[in-house]
Every structure is written in structure tokens, then in C-alpha cells.
Amino acid sequence: MSKGVLFIVSAPSGCGKGTILAEILKSGNIYYSISATTRSPRPGEVNGVNYHFISKEEFEELIENNGVLEYASYCDNYYGTPRKPVEDMLNEGKHVILEIEVQGALKVMQKCPDAVSVFILPPSMKELERRLRKRGTEDNDVIKKRLSQAEDEIKYAENYDYIMVNCELEKAVNDLAAIIRAEELKKENTINLIDEVLCNA
């Protein structure tokens, strides 16, 4: 059995990444890496589903023992990607998706050179602004901040293996599915088929 593939997916807020990933995960062939955090669960959040909620001490022990693929601290809390669950799934031949912002993604690319990275672009900044406003949940200042953040993030897209645009949800889902399937078919992951075919002579 060949190892699973680690996919790193980044996109600015408002690009529809969550919706695309929800569709992709329905295929059942690919698993979502759950982040760890030291912040308290919000009402309705479930440990092991939304996050692995752990203590500050536990998180710092992970950091010391090279137990996180990347982490950042934000508002006095740690957020990060525990290494072991990801590696366990990959070793079982399962593919793993890491939905992660740009700085964390760059760190994981360094630690995991075999990871396959995908950046999802909005069709245009205008369309991104329209989508953010359509949500209706944020005021003008927040939207402006998100747009400027998006611009900063998009500049890093060139560091990713694949760059795709979310113009239409269905097409974007098909594009990400095509990337995943193509990676499965890469020689590195299918070379054992040669012997299988020849030995069934």
C-alpha cells in the first residue's frame, strides 16, 4: 500500500474554500486534519471535531517535541497542526487535507516536501468584496481589512503547486477533485501497479 498524500489548501476568507472542501470530503476518501488550540471551546464546539482542545502545557510540550507541523499564537492562545494524527493517516494510505492560512502553509511545505499545495483564488477582488458584503455579517471596516489581508495572501499563491480559481462552485470542486485524483495517479503513488500487472501474467 502506498502512503497517502498530504494536501495543503489555502484561500483568502470569502473564496468559498469551506464549501469546496465540504464537497470534497463527502467522497470519503480523504480526511480533514483537525487543528489543536489552547483556547476554550465556544458553545457548540466539540473536542476532536472543531478542534483538539488542549492545555497550554500540553501544547508547549508538543512544540518542544516537534509534535506540531506548524503553530502560531493569536490573542494569547496557541493554534497549530498536531503532527502525529496527520502522519498516522498518511501511513494508513489515507489522504489528508490541511486547510491552513498562508504562513502556516509555508511552514508545512518546508517540513513536508512531499505535500501538495493548492491555492484557491477569487475570480477578482471586486467579486471577493461582493461575496464578503453578501454575507452581511461584517461592517465596512472589517470587510476592508479582509480585502487587504486577501491581497497580501494572494501574493503568496506563487509558492503553491497548484493555483485554481473559484468562479463557480461545481467547477471549483471538480478542479480540486482533479488535482487530488491526478496526484493519486503520479508515478510515485502507482509504481507498485507495474509489478502487480506483470505478476498476474
Added chain:
Amino acid sequence: MSKGVLFIVSAPSGCGKGTILAEILKSGNIYYSISATTRSPRPGEVNGVNYHFISKEEFEELIENNGVLEYASYCDNYYGTPRKPVEDMLNEGKHVILEIEVQGALKVMQKCPDAVSVFILPPSMKELERRLRKRGTEDNDVIKKRLSQAEDEIKYAENYDYIMVNCELEKAVNDLAAIIRAEELKKENTINLIDEVLCNA
């Protein structure tokens, strides 16, 4: 506009390569490279469709002027891939499929390091034999020769970028389509989107 991608597709006889490619070419987004040969057209064969039928002198001039990506001679005739039509299509942003046997494929990989190569395997040698016998057009000796040829060719599959199996036509078509789409989405081919998105701010 980014350049088109050159796809090299090889498979042993009986793997269904022709049927898969016919489906892929229906998408209209990808072009088929037509080989040149010095042999005479058979009844029904059309110049520029089945082959470019050219004279021995013309072919040798092509060879001398680095005008073929690969060639071989067989039964006193030359067969090969003219370079210019392929490069013209790629420069126009069109993708090109080169359906070619293993030795020619290896030569094209060397000359065109950006080419993307795909090897199509049969599910097993038994199944390949069943498919060859089902055609009913060849006698036992020919079938045995084709199977032994197939074994030799399959050993070269590890030189290709992608290795896929044709178990079921529809799945195989989807697999090749996924490879083509993923290659279109590779950073090298989509990096210009970053500026496009940012400039439409």
C-alpha cells in the same frame, strides 16, 4: 496566454488507449499530433488525418534539420513526429497529445522536459490476453507476440509521470481528464492569474 501542455500517452496494444483518447479529444480543448511517414497511404487513409504522408527525401531533410521530435524506421519506411506542428499548437496555448510507443516516448521526454507523460496499464496480463483474443482478428502466435511485447513495454512505465489502469473505460477517461486538468492548474500554467486577480481590485 500560457503555453499549451504536451502530453505523451503510451500503452501496450489492447489497453484501450485509442478509445480513451477518442473520448478525451471530444472535449475539443486538446489536439492530437499526427505522425509523418514515408510509407504509402493505404486505401481510405487521408493525408493530414491518419498521417502526414511525405517522401523519403522530405523525411531525411526533417531529420537533418532537427525537425522531428522522434523517429524510427520500420520495414524500410520512416515514422516520426514532426516538431513544428506540435510547437505551433503549444505556442497557441493548445494542449497536444502524442500517442506513441515507449521508445519514441523516451526520446520525446528527453527533448521536451516539460512534457507530461502518462502510461496506461491493463488491469492484468490475463485481462489483456482476454481483450486481445476478444478482437478475434489475430491468430495465437500474434497474440503471444503482442503479450510479450506488452510485458516489455510495461517495464518502462516507471519512466512516466503518471501511471493509470484501464479497468473500466469511463473511469479511465475520467482519470486521464483529471491528469490533464490538474496539469492545467499547475502553478507554471496559472501563475498569471495572480496578477489578473490583483489588478481587478
